[in-house]
Amino acid sequence: MYRLVFSQVLRRLDAEAVHHLTVRALTLLSVLPLVKRLLHKALAPHDPALRVSAFGVHFPGPLGLAAGFDKDAACAEGAAALGFGHVEVGTITAHGQPGNPRPRLFRLVGERAVINRMGFNNAGAAAAARRLRRVRGVPVVVGVNIGKTKVVPESGATADYVASARRLAPLADYLVVNVSSPNTPGLRDLQAVSLLRPLLTAVKEVADGTPRRTPLLVKIAPDLADEDVDAVADLALELGLDGVIATNTTIRHGGETGGLSGRPLKGRSLEVLRRLRARVGDRITLVSVGGVEDVDDVWERLLAGATLVQGYTGWVYGGPLWASTIHRQLSRRVRRHGFTSITEVIGRTAPQARTAPEARTAPEARTAPGAGTAPGATR
DSSP states (O other): HHHHHHHHHHSSOOOHHHHHHHHHHHHHHTOOOHHHHHHHHHOOOEEEGGHHHHTTTSSSSSSSTTSSSSSSSHHHHHHTTTTSSEEEEEOSSSBBOOOSSOOOEEEEEGTTTEEEOOOBBBBOOHHHHHTTTSSSSSSEEEEEEOOOOOOGGGHHHHHHHHHHHHHHGGGEEEEEEOOTTTTTTGGGGGGGGHHHHHHHHHHHEEEEEHHOOOEEEEEEOOTSSHHHHHHHHHHHHHHHHHHEOOOOOOOOSSSSEEEEEEEEGHHHHHHHHHHHHHHHTSSSSSEEESOOHHHHHHHHHHHOOOOOEESSHHHHOOOTTTTHHHHHHHHHHHHTTTOOGGGGGTTTTOOOOSSSSOOOOOOOOOOOOOBBTTTOOOO
């Protein structure tokens, strides 16, 4: 049914207009307690075999919604009710900003891809913090992805990220430093280790200082050279980060200016994941995103060493039940292969890690905020 609606109606409408309509619908769902709970009971992953613990947080299933959809932390509960195991909100900047001029979101239907040059359009960290303080009516793991305000120069980037972290880290189940979007001028330059080290060190100090210590991850681009991927991996271990998210969108395409996501990114995203796993082993959490379309893609990422997997463009083309369907298929596949838990799948085809700096001991597992629990109150 969704394929028919998409081919006959949605693909003919402006992509950003459809995005905003979807966000509004899920925001409405997020404030309707009975409907939200009924959908969550029917569609969210409840199979114990799918549970995953990563950087001290419990996830009901490995597949989550990538950053970029819920830019203002408005509809995480609605997305969770449709079957996502976690929702990463943002990218959020310290100061609100309108983003780049329209049009700035384009579908490539034949390639099952999307190009965006949104430019971190969001209402800012203060507005997001107000939403994140709301009591959650259904259990949902919420990651918060932060980026640099466009008007802030490179010299002020660290202070800008720290300002966002101070507002948002205490309210997040995990925090992500995004230095890999192609749509903010100069942002990807921050992936250079010489610039990234002081930035991550400063943000980590904030995250470590929250009442329950907020896990910190960094999100990298697929366009990094292999040696730069290794350098970021080594830095993550050196600083004691909790994980790396690989990858953001790519600028290596021949379409509109902006970052390309979806099927064409699949191969490089998997290459970066395998390289990271070979470098760090299981010493930190790897989150794989980019070109994830179906259960086979999720399974392949888990085998290659990802503890968590994220999607966004796959949801655009797969429809509202996409995440729920994949989690049900994962449940069946785990049992068909004779496993009792999906954690037995993680890294089974990954090579042994090469020599790299030692990581710190992982924190004890914590439970994500549950039904009727204030965000950030328990983990």
